[in-house]
Amino acid sequence: MSRHVTLPTSRTRSLLVLVPLLGSIALAAACTTTEDSPDSTPSSAAPTTVGAATDPSDPPSSSASAPATIPTSAFVELPAELRKSPRRTTPVEEALPKLCANEFGTGGRQVTASAAMTVTYKKAGESEANTPQGMIHQTIFTFEGDGASAYMARLRTAVQACPSYDHSGIPGTVKSQALPGVGDEALLLTRTWAETSLNGERTGGKASSQIAVARVDNAVTVFNDQGWEGSSGNPAMVDQVVRDGVRTIDAWQR
Numbered sequence: 394m395s396r397h398v399t400l401p402t403s404r405t406r407s408l409l410v411l412v413p414l415l416g417s418i419a420l421a422a423a424c425t426t427t428e429d430s431p432d433s434t435p436s437s438a439a440p441t442t443v444g445a446a447t448d449p450s451d452p453p454s455s456s457a458s459a460p461a462t463i464p465t466s467a468f469v470e471l472p473a474e475l476r477k478s479p480r481r482t483t484p485v486e487e488a489l490p491k492l493c494a495n496e497f498g499t500g501g502r503q504v505t506a507s508a509a510m511t512v513t514y515k516k517a518g519e520s521e522a523n524t525p526q527g528m529i530h531q532t533i534f535t536f537e538g539d540g541a542s543a544y545m546a547r548l549r550t551a552v553q554a555c556p557s558y559d560h561s562g563i564p565g566t567v568k569s570q571a572l573p574g575v576g577d578e579a580l581l582l583t584r585t586w587a588e589t590s591l592n593g594e595r596t597g598g599k600a601s602s603q604i605a606v607a608r609v610d611n612a613v614t615v616f617n618d619q620g621w622e623g624s625s626g627n628p629a630m631v632d633q634v635v636r637d638g639v640r641t642i643d644a645w646q647r
Contacts, residue, residue, distance in 0.1 A: 493555035503540025602626035
């Protein structure tokens, strides 16, 4: 008796071909996906930054395209003969100067990041065993849009409203002036107060220190000079540091 063999119809043959093909496509898709699984390690590490965090009093807008990062290389470095100790990371709220209010921390919601470092300096040629001459705290803010220019405008207004302030319980005065030829715009503030000894007794003299603020494109840097243990700062040092600092930020932005 002859066997009867049923050949697949054209529709059946199509399905037999189609099923393996779909399986191949699914397998290929599973092998080429680039999305990291929850337990996987990211393909690249985040760039090294110095405390790149927004001002705690003025968080950045959620509409910012991406959080900015501020590398160590964006901060100024003192020449070896003037450097008492290496730069160190400092919380922004501790690095910024304080006058009548929070004049220097009002970055607004256009701030994308901020970071600060402190360097302790000495007089050129002095022994390492000698007392430092002072410290300079440098803060860098980055902004989106016109935030940097707006920060400088607010700061000028706030400083004009603060001709005098309380300097650790001693009346102090503030004098402001433009600092030409530094960055896109810059401001120099001089604080003056009655000098006291280490015991807190007035010596009859005056002590002073300076604050320099400069804008470089969409970044603003604040230099807060403090003489050692309440003594006067070094105006010549601040002038050189702010100019070098502006060049350093400009090189970083390029």
